[in-house]
Amino acid sequence: MATTGTGWREEIGPGEAERFEALAARLVPESSREGRALHRYGQIGLAGRFEVLDGLPAAVAQGLCARPGRYECYVRFSSGAGAVQPDRIPDQRGLAIKVVGVEGTKVIPGLEAAKTQDFLAILPSTFPFVDPEVFVGLVVAARERGVRGLAGFLIGRLGFFGGLGMLAKLARSMDKGKQSLAERTYFVPVPIRWGEAAAKLRLRPVERPPTPAALPRGEHHLADELRARVAGAPIRFAVDVQLYVDAERTPIEDPTVQWTEAVSPFVEVARLEIPAQDPASAAGERLTEVIEGLSFDPWHALVEHRPLGSIMRARGVAYRVSTMARGASSELEVVPPSELGSG
Numbered sequence: 001m002a003t004t005g006t007g008w009r010e011e012i013g014p015g016e017a018e019r020f021e022a023l024a025a026r027l028v029p030e031s032s033r034e035g036r037a038l039h040r041y042g043q044i045g046l047a048g049r050f051e052v053l054d055g056l057p058a059a060v061a062q063g064l065c066a067r068p069g070r071y072e073c074y075v076r077f078s079s080g081a082g083a084v085q086p087d088r089i090p091d092q093r094g095l096a097i098k099v100v101g102v103e104g105t106k107v108i109p110g111l112e113a114a115k116t117q118d119f120l121a122i123l124p125s126t127f128p129f130v131d132p133e134v135f136v137g138l139v140v141a142a143r144e145r146g147v148r149g150l151a152g153f154l155i156g157r158l159g160f161f162g163g164l165g166m167l168a169k170l171a172r173s174m175d176k177g178k179q180s181l182a183e184r185t186y187f188v189p190v191p192i193r194w195g196e197a198a199a200k201l202r203l204r205p206v207e208r209p210p211t212p213a214a215l216p217r218g219e220h221h222l223a224d225e226l227r228a229r230v231a232g233a234p235i236r237f238a239v240d241v242q243l244y245v246d247a248e249r250t251p252i253e254d255p256t257v258q259w260t261e262a263v264s265p266f267v268e269v270a271r272l273e274i275p276a277q278d279p280a281s282a283a284g285e286r287l288t289e290v291i292e293g294l295s296f297d298p299w300h301a302l303v304e305h306r307p308l309g310s311i312m313r314a315r316g317v318a319y320r321v322s323t324m325a326r327g328a329s330s331e332l333e334v335v336p337p338s339e340l341g342s343g
């Protein structure tokens, strides 16, 4: 019998690589030269510390978490749309982390010597699409024809009731901008390798006040709240890992299935600490500029954390194309935030 986490298998369809190249080309239009094809609006970019805990059980002491350690990292809170829009418009929210100074072989050919390990998280604990083609088709339909395009696309793909059901599900999963981004729990809802095992991740706020913070008013009230909050106090998240159990209850290729805690409990492996800092200072503004020019990509990973499943494989192409279109900085040249200097 396989030990917890291992025994997983990927199913790679015929002609997949070519299909994913074509999808990426559709997803990344000419206008993406000005910014990210998705998650364009960076709510705020911050410097942080990623601390791997001591005394972890062997099953989770893998890859970056194989031994205790402290790393510098970049953190980017974002909104999911491919255009900048006010925070009151329902949207997905992202939390991307780039851990810097990570030794070990990385996955992307040509970038094996990179010193970074990225983790990309969003609010829902599942991803509503099995087929990357449906996700990309939907993004393109919404971009070109708005909500009508979205509904038309989903009904065309999933039938009348299936399409409307998916539309309602997507609407429910969108964040309405009513709670601080520092007080939310984020998930990596698609699996990555965790050594020989496979895993999903969760980032959980360590201090969650009994009453949610009051939010300011304004076009970008979520960023404004984060800026004010971090100027006065640190923000901390616990990083939890949930291991694969079996193909039925914790599938690799179907991210619509919830990996329940009853089947696989989360185990805390690390802490993300964002120390108090002033994003409005000259150094803070320079940091934001650098972070906007970085590329956060789940494939910027140790071989022990290679992304798994068709959604991840499609992302492998899409992020490269989006990153190249906008001329993001090379992964081999990323330095820790403390080495940025003022220039």
Ligand code: HEM
Pocket: 027, 035, 036, 037, 038, 039, 076, 077, 078, 093, 094, 095, 096, 120, 121, 122, 127, 132, 135, 136, 187, 188, 189, 190, 294, 295, 296, 311, 312, 314, 315, 318, 319, 322, 323, 326
């Ligand atoms: C087939 C599915 C997906 C595709 C094609 C896709 C595509 C993209 C692209 C093109 C970008 C912009 C990349 C750049 O220019 O740097 C992006 C950003 C992002 N995506 Fe995805 N994505 C997919 C699924 C997901 C999933 C499942 C998550 C869940 C964690 C996710 C989270 C994010 C986040 C957090 C960012 C912003 C990264 C940053 O702050 O720079 N995406 N996505």
